[in-house]
Amino acid sequence: MEVDREDGRSQNQLRPLACSRNILHRAHGSASWSQGDTKVLAAVYGPKAGTKKNENPEKACIEVIWKPKTGQIGKPEKEYEMILKRTLESICILTVNPNTTTSIIVQVVNDDGALLPSAINAACMALVDAGIPMKHLAVAICCCLAKSGYVILDPTKLEEQKMKAFAYLVFPNSVRSVLPEGSLRVEGEPIENGIITSVTHGIMSVADYFYCLERGRAASVKLSDFLRRNLQQQSTDSSKAG
Amino acid sequence: MGLPNANGDLSTEVEVDAFRRLFPLHFYEKHLLESISPDARPLGRARETTIALGAVASANGSALAKIGSTTMLAAIKMKVMTPSLETPDEGCIVIDFHMPPICSPIVRPGGPAEAAPVVAKQLSDTILSSGMINLKELSLVSGKAAWMAYLDIYCLDADGALFDTALLSAVAAFSHLEIPVPVVSLNDDGKIVLSEEQGLSDREPVNKEKRKINLSSIPFSLTCVLHKNYILADPTAEEESIMDTIVTVVLDSSSQLVSLHKPGGTVLAYTSAIQDCIALTRQRVKELQKILEEAISGMEVD
Numbered sequence: 001m002e003v004d005r006e007d008g009r010s011q012n013q014l015r016p017l018a019c020s021r022n023i024l025h026r027a028h029g030s031a032s033w034s035q036g037d038t039k040v041l042a043a044v045y046g047p048k049a050g051t052k053k054n055e056n057p058e059k060a061c062i063e064v065i066w067k068p069k070t071g072q073i074g075k076p077e078k079e080y081e082m083i084l085k086r087t088l089e090s091i092c093i094l095t096v097n098p099n100t101t102t103s104i105i106v107q108v109v110n111d112d113g114a115l116l117p118s119a120i121n122a123a124c125m126a127l128v129d130a131g132i133p134m135k136h137l138a139v140a141i142c143c144c145l146a147k148s149g150y151v152i153l154d155p156t157k158l159e160e161q162k163m164k165a166f167a168y169l170v171f172p173n174s175v176r177s178v179l180p181e182g183s184l185r186v187e188g189e190p191i192e193n194g195i196i197t198s199v200t201h202g203i204m205s206v207a208d209y210f211y212c213l214e215r216g217r218a219a220s221v222k223l224s225d226f227l228r229r230n231l232q233q234q235s236t237d238s239s240k241a242g
Numbered sequence: 243m244g245l246p247n248a249n250g251d252l253s254t255e256v257e258v259d260a261f262r263r264l265f266p267l268h269f270y271e272k273h274l275l276e277s278i279s280p281d282a283r284p285l286g287r288a289r290e291t292t293i294a295l296g297a298v299a300s301a302n303g304s305a306l307a308k309i310g311s312t313t314m315l316a317a318i319k320m321k322v323m324t325p326s327l328e329t330p331d332e333g334c335i336v337i338d339f340h341m342p343p344i345c346s347p348i349v350r351p352g353g354p355a356e357a358a359p360v361v362a363k364q365l366s367d368t369i370l371s372s373g374m375i376n377l378k379e380l381s382l383v384s385g386k387a388a389w390m391a392y393l394d395i396y397c398l399d400a401d402g403a404l405f406d407t408a409l410l411s412a413v414a415a416f417s418h419l420e421i422p423v424p425v426v427s428l429n430d431d432g433k434i435v436l437s438e439e440q441g442l443s444d445r446e447p448v449n450k451e452k453r454k455i456n457l458s459s460i461p462f463s464l465t466c467v468l469h470k471n472y473i474l475a476d477p478t479a480e481e482e483s484i485m486d487t488i489v490t491v492v493l494d495s496s497s498q499l500v501s502l503h504k505p506g507g508t509v510l511a512y513t514s515a516i517q518d519c520i521a522l523t524r525q526r527v528k529e530l531q532k533i534l535e536e537a538i539s540g541m542e543v544d
Contacts, residue, residue: 054348078359086486086506167502172510194510202371203498206520210513 005152005159007036014154014219019121019230021129029130033122035154037112040119042126046102059094061101066119069108080106080116087120087170087197093133102132113156114142116168116199121223128231137173137227138196139220142166143212145204151215165202167209169195169216173224192224193217266484274472279481286522288403288464288476291530293410293537295418303419305537307411310478311401316411318393318419325381325388333380333388337366339395339408346400346479361405364503365395368492369412372461372500379455382424389421402478403465405490410530413460417538420452461500462530463492464523468509475522487511491523495531 009015015036024030029044051061064084066077088104104126106119117140124138144155144163152159160166174192185191200209262269262280273280283289289310298304301317308314325332339362341355349355369375380389393415395408467477468487482488487507492500499520504511511519 075359075363078356079363082356082360083505088506089486090506090508170506189512191510194512195504195516196510197506198502198504198511200499200502201367203373203494203500206497206499209499209502210516213513213516 007156011150011152012215012219014222015156017223017226019125019227021125021234027126027130029126029128029132031122031125031129032109033118033125035114035118035121036156037110038114038118039109040115040122041107041109042119042122043105043107044102044123044126044130044132045105046130046132047097047100048103049100051099051101057099060092060097060099061094062089062092063101063103064088064123065103065105067105067107069111080119083116083197083199084120084123087138088123088127090196091124091134091136091138091172092127093135096133102127102130111157113158113160114154114168116140117142117170120170120197121227125227125230135172136175136191137224138170139173139223139227140168140170140197141216141219141223142168143216143219145202145208145212149208151208151212153215153219163202165200165204165208167198167200167204167212167216169213169220170197171217171220172196173227174221176228192220266480270469270481270484274469274474279474281478285472286475286525288526288529289478291410291533293414293533295414295537295541302422303415303417305411305414305418307407307414309403309407309410309476311399312397312403312407313399314395314397314404314407314411316393316395316408316415318391318415320419320422321390321392322382322387322424323390324386329377330385331381331388332377334377334390335370335375335380335393336390337369337393337395337412338362339365339397341397341400344399345397349400357400357404361408364405364490364501365408365412368409368461368463368501372459372492372494374413374457374460374494375416375455376458380421387424391419400479402480402482403476406463406465406476409461409463409492410534413457413462414534414537416455417457417460417534418541419455421455422452459494459496459498460531460534461492461494462523462527463490463501464519464526465490466519466522468507468511468515470509473515473518473522475526489516489519491519493520493523493527495527497524497527 018034021031023032024043027043027045032041051057055061062085064081066081068077104123120138120140142154144152144166147164172192277285291309294306297306298317302320303318306315339358341349341358343349343351382388395411466489467474467481467485469485487509490503494500
């Protein structure tokens with residue numbers, strides 16, 4: 001089905017992605033992530049000694065501070081902080097540095113749709129830049145459902161507002177392994193099909209949600225390839241310098 | 243203290259309560275193996291739920307909802323206000339969720355609890371996007387006056403599944419809501435002003451009956467906790483703190499998915515787990531609909 005999107009993209013096409021790491025020199029790790037016009041800056045400080053009051057001291061603790069582009073910090077920012085914190089806690093190996101706190105500060109530079117997924121991607125790259133031990137990367141994507149039933153990926157802000165419903169989905173990155181394919185499956189599905197985080201807005205039918213999941217998984221494979229190339233390139237650059 | 247037994251744990255040497263405090267995860271895993279939770283519920287069943295309508299007499303609509311020990315009090319107060327220019331014939335609903343220190347030892351005075359703004363935002367998104375209330379029903383005079391409903395939900399006891407209980411109390415409060423009779427009067431500038439009924443006023447009311455608001459496609463939710471291959475429905479606060487992967491599914495009465503909220507968590511959710519959670523939620527929606535209808539018909543008999 002031909003779908004007319006304002007910027008001429010097809011249904012499954014993502015906006016141009018750009019990611020650069022190590023841009024802030026005081027922070028232990030930093031990354032800037034942009035998807036089209038949406039741009040987010042993330043900085044990581046840590047691990048620092050001590051955990052916050054109600055947190056388990058036998059594990060590392062993650063603290064997220066979300067800074068909006070304009071305006072005061074309110075409930076939406078607190079919700080984003082909670083979702084980011086739980087998502088990043090599930091990808092980091094928390095038992096390596098117990099009784100420490102890692103702070104992640106996310107600054108919104110421009111919001112043109114798919115803000116939370118961009119922030120998750122930026123925070124994940126900043127954690128890689130800081131060298132925090134992780135099990136796998138978190139690859140985040142936004143899927144929108146229109147009234148007529150088709151699904152588009154990576155919407156702009158105008159598209160998000162016109163759509164019936166949208167879902168932010170976060171998957172682990174795709175696995176490239178020397179082991180035979182069958183051995184890495186859990187319950188008959190490859191690891192990258194598992195959902196780390198899912199946040200939906202608006203009403204959709206259950207079948208539509210599963211359709212969004214399929215599309216999201218396909219897109220996360222493309223995003224994983226982009227991340228892999230980006231990380232390999234920058235690591236070969238720094239090894240040449242050293 | 244005794245020595246570890248053949249399984250390598252102290253389960254036969256230590257009293258049950260002490261084992262529960264010292265090794266909470268092992269305690270729960272022993273129960274999950276038998277497909278039961280420590281309070282003798284089967285894994286897919288939620289705790290006992292009750293709704294009491296009209297708990298706050300001075301509010302226009304109110305309800306007290308309890309799921310197990312988690313208790314939420316919701317109250318709605320209506321005020322007349324001018325609608326915004328973009329939506330001149332729609333009213334407005336403002337939802338606020340409070341966690342006073344009475345609800346849990348983790349919450350201390352001097353600042354909102356961490357969970358409070360998150361649950362408040364989730365509630366407002368769910369109630370407004372589910373289309374349960376048609377905002378046009380809250381309009382009085384197009385462009386000049388409309389009702390603004392302030393919904394306040396207070397958590398009196400936080401024992402897990404806060405969002406489920408809060409949503410249930412909000413829905414019950416809306417089903418109990420009676421929109422008051424507005425009074426037309428001339429204010430000092432000679433303009434026509436609509437206000438709520440004043441007890442001692444001798445002016446003519448616009449319409450004599452208090453009306454109930456029309457609710458379509460009411461949303462109901464179920465929170466589940468995922469641990470390895472098990473799905474435990476309606477966790478208590480202890481279970482939520484030990485097993486950190488929480489999935490909340492909100493379905494409306496026509497089985498449309500209003501929200502599927504899974505904020506991170508160590509366990510990855512595959513398609514089968516999600517389908518199981520949605521199936522458990524469907525059953526729960528039927529249970530909750532029945533409980534809500536019984537509560538409403540109980541009130542009407544009075």
